[in-house]
Amino acid sequence: MISPTSFAYVADLLRRETAMLCEPGKEYLVEARLLPLARSAGQPDVDGYVALLGRDPSERAKAIDALTINETSWFRDLAPYQAFTEAMLPPLLEARAHVKHLEIWSAACSSGQEAYSLTMLLKENLPPGWTARIHATDVSTTMLERVRAGRYSQVEMNRGMPAQRLVTWFTRAGNEWEVSPELRSMVTTQHLNLAAPFPPMPVFDIVFLRNVLIYFDMDTKRDILRRVSTRISPDGFLLLGSSETTLDLDDAWTREAAGRVWMHRPRTAARPAAAARAPITAPALSQTGA
Ligand SMILES: C[S@@+](CC[C@H](N)C(=O)[O-])C[C@H]1O[C@@H](n2cnc3c(N)ncnc32)[C@H](O)[C@@H]1O
Numbered sequence: 001m002i003s004p005t006s007f008a009y010v011a012d013l014l015r016r017e018t019a020m021l022c023e024p025g026k027e028y029l030v031e032a033r034l035l036p037l038a039r040s041a042g043q044p045d046v047d048g049y050v051a052l053l054g055r056d057p058s059e060r061a062k063a064i065d066a067l068t069i070n071e072t073s074w075f076r077d078l079a080p081y082q083a084f085t086e087a088m089l090p091p092l093l094e095a096r097a098h099v100k101h102l103e104i105w106s107a108a109c110s111s112g113q114e115a116y117s118l119t120m121l122l123k124e125n126l127p128p129g130w131t132a133r134i135h136a137t138d139v140s141t142t143m144l145e146r147v148r149a150g151r152y153s154q155v156e157m158n159r160g161m162p163a164q165r166l167v168t169w170f171t172r173a174g175n176e177w178e179v180s181p182e183l184r185s186m187v188t189t190q191h192l193n194l195a196a197p198f199p200p201m202p203v204f205d206i207v208f209l210r211n212v213l214i215y216f217d218m219d220t221k222r223d224i225l226r227r228v229s230t231r232i233s234p235d236g237f238l239l240l241g242s243s244e245t246t247l248d249l250d251d252a253w254t255r256e257a258a259g260r261v262w263m264h265r266p267r268t269a270a271r272p273a274a275a276a277r278a279p280i281t282a283p284a285l286s287q288t289g290a
Contacts, residue, residue, distance in 0.1 A: 002031045005052035010034070010063070015052065015065050018139050020215040033066045050119050061141070068140045069215070072110040074160035075117045077262040080210065080239050084118065085125050087258035088237045092205050093127065102132040105204040105231070107194060108134035108212035112147035112187070113156070118208070119183040120165055125276055135201065137192035144189045148178035194224050211241035220250070225250040229266050238264040242251030 009024060010030050011022040031046050038049035041059060054062050075081045080116050106115040115136040122132045136147050157166060157177050170177040177198065192199065195213065207228060213221045229252040232238060246253040253264045
C-alpha cells in the first residue's frame with residue numbers, strides 16, 4: 001500500500017494542479033490508479049513511482065490524468081437536457097434571431113458524452129439556418145483526446161444512448177461506435193483548468209458545469225463560479241450537477257426552476273427579482289445523484 005508520505009505528495013500535487021481534493025481514505029484509489037503507470041515506468045511499486053514524479057514532469061502529467069475522476073454518461077440525469085431543449089433554447093432562439101448562432105460551453109467535459117449529447121439535441125431542435133458550437137474543455141488531456149476521437153465502446157453506449165439516436169448519429173468502427181463527422185464538426189476542444197485563470201474564450205449562451213464543483217473546496221467553487229459569470233451572456237444559462245448549487249457560494253447568480261432542475265442565470269439589473277420569486281415547482285436543493 002502507498003506510504004503516508006507518498007500519499008501526501010500525490011494529494012498535494014493534485015490539489016496544486018487541479019484543485020481537486022484527495023482526502024485521507026482515498027489511498028486505495030491512488031494506489032489502483034498509479035500502479036499501472038508505475039509498472040510501465042519500470043518502478044517496483046507506487047512509492048518508487050511517486051519518487052519519480054518529483055523529477056519527471058511528463059510522468060507528473062500522466063499521474064494527474066490518471067487521478068481525475070471521469071465518470072460520465074449520455075444525457076446524464078435526463079432532466080438537464082430536457083431543460084436545455086424546453087426552457088433554455090426557446091428564449092435564446094428568440095434573443096439570438098439576428099445572429100442565428102449559439103455558443104455553448106461543456107466545462108469539465110470528460111470523454112465528451114455531455115458535449116455530443118448537446119449536439120444531438122441542437123441538430124434536432126435548431127431551426128434551419130442556425131449554427132451552434134460546443135466548446136468542450138477539461139483538465140485531462142487524455143479525455144480531450146477521447147472527445148476528438150469521438151469513439152465509444154458498447155458499454156459506454158449502453159449508458160444512456162437511445163437506440164434511435166445511436167443509429168442516426170453513429171457508425172460502427174470495429175468494436176466501437178464512432179460519432180458522425182457532422183456532430184464532431186460542432187465540437188471544439190481546449191485544455192482548461194477551471195481552478196486557474198481562464199484563457200481567452202467566447203462569451204457563452206449556455207454553460208454546462210456539471211459534476212465537477214463537488215471535487216473542490218468552498219473557496220475554489222466560489223472563485224470558479226465568479227469567473228464563469230464573466231464568461232456567460234447576461235441572458236445566458238448555467239447548469240450545475242444535481243448535487244451542486246450556487247446558493248451560499250456566489251450572489252452573482254439567480255435561480256429559475258425548469259422541471260426537476262435549477263437553471264442558474266447571471267443576476268442582472270434587468271432580472272433582479274428572479275431569485276426572490278422561486279417557483280413552487282422548485283426542486284429540493286438537497287437532491288442528489290450526480
Ligand atoms: C465526473 S466528470 C464530469 C463529466 C461531465 N461534466 C458529466 O457531468 O458527466 C469530472 C471531470 O472534471 C474534470 N476536472 C477535474 N478537475 C478539473 C479542473 N480543475 N479543471 C477542469 N476540469 C477538471 C475531470 O478531468 C473529469 O473529466
